[in-house]
Amino acid sequence: MRNSRKISASAAAVAALAIGLTACGTSSDPSSKPEGAKADTSKPLVVAASPVPHADILNYVKTHLAAKAGLKLQVKEFTDYVLPDRATQTGQVDANFFQHKPYLDDYNKKNHSDLVPVVSVHLEPLGLYSKKDKDLKSVKSGQTVAVPNDTTNEGRALKLLADNGLITLKSGVGSEAKLSDIKDSKGLKFKELEAATLPRALGSVDAAVINGNYAIDAKLKPAKDALVLEKAAGNPYANLLVVKKGSEKDPRVEKLAKLLNSPQVKKYIDDKYQGAVIPAFGAVKS
CATH class of the missing domain: 3.40.190.10 (Periplasmic binding protein-like II)
Incomplete structure (x- = not known):
């Protein structure tokens, strides 16, 4: 990991x-x-x-x-x-x-x-956060998105991005996804970081997918500050x-x-x- x-x-x-x-x-x-x-x-x-x-x-x-x-x-x-x-x-x-x-x-x-x-x-x-972009439409080609570097949370993060149209994963790949499973990055670059460091990294990347507990600990308000959040149903x-x-x-x-x-x-x-x-x-x- x-x-x-x-x-x-x-x-x-x-x-x-x-x-x-x-x-x-x-x-x-x-x-x-x-x-x-x-x-x-x-x-x-x-x-x-x-x-x-x-x-x-x-x-x-x-x-x-x-x-x-x-x-x-x-x-x-x-x-x-x-x-x-x-x-x-x-x-x-x-x-x-x-x-x-x-x-x-x-x-x-x-x-x-x-x-x-x-x-x-x-x-x-899990949510996508940014200090630079105000909504999903603002996330564009050339930007860097940080994701958790542990296996399950990275897959979860990539699925969140795919579910919201920011990337395309290979057919049949879901929450077990790795960076190598990205079929179309749509110009985005990715930085793998330890989950606990992601809130601190927000200033050095364009956006980051952050676990809920670390977001709250960093005084972020997921319901208000996240560009998008995971859905609770069937999670x-x-x-x-x-x-x-x-x-x-x-x-x-x-x-x-x-x-x-x-x-x-x-x-x-x-x-x-x-x-x-x-x-x-x-x-x-x-």
């Missing part, structure tokens, strides 16, 4: 996280933590999450709902799309909340991991609560899943994000 320098940096960060968690005596020590229904429910459930909106939602649950449900919740924020899955797989955290199923499936395949979804929570529509990119296989029956995980799909969380999402984040509750289809 990324070059070796980025992978090395991520590995170092994981090591640092492990040392920090051990020093704190967290319940997520992989050498002693039981799985599933045998988990020690007196200890906090440690969940890795992207800052916005995932950590915000979890912290709402922690502050307003968890105590009444008998759940101790600890939220650890991550700003990239690699470390949370690694930390969950190795037992450094108990769960994570940042990704959709196509990304999870791709990660499991490439890393031979066994992470599984527990429940679907919300959708963050497979709802964000999930994820655990290592075997931990689905951990009573703490079950409590959190129920709370994340509660009417209170739906109201919180609707009120806070005004359509930039959309509740998408329910079981996850395999």
Whole structure:
């Protein structure tokens, strides 16, 4: 997904996280933590999450709902799309909340991991943003569009551009598209960047396809600022609560899943994000 320098940096960060968690005596020590229904429910459930909106939602649950449900919740924020899955797989955290199923499936395949979804929570529509163009008609030949460099989100970004007539993909290619699958770029140039850096890159490119959480974190308002947004109907990119296989029956995980799909969380999402984040509750289809 990324070059070796980025992978090395991520590995170092994981090591640092492990040392920090051990020093704190967290319940997520992989050498002693039981799985599933045998988990020690007196200890906090440690969940890795992207800052916005995932950590915000979890912290709402922690502050307003968890105590009444008998759940101790600890939220650890991550700003990239690699470390949370690694930390969950190795037992450094108990769960994570940042990704959709196509990304999870791709990660499991490439890393031979066994992470599984527990429940679907919300959708963050992917959008095309620009500081130079005011609408889609202004995006023209010769301009540079930045897209996420991870496999699933790049395909998702290219499909968004194709669905709106900015590029043409090869026949039969959809959300799994790569740059090499572009049949007609219509004169556009593309720059692949790590998803988290895309908002900062807006000043150096003509437009960028940005994940909803990073757009919100950068104070962009998707419903207002995006030139175009993904449609919610039939969208497979709802964000999930994820655990290592075997931990689905951990009573703490079950409590959190129920709370994340509660009417209170739906109201919180609707009120806070005004359509930039959309509740998408329910079981996850395999």
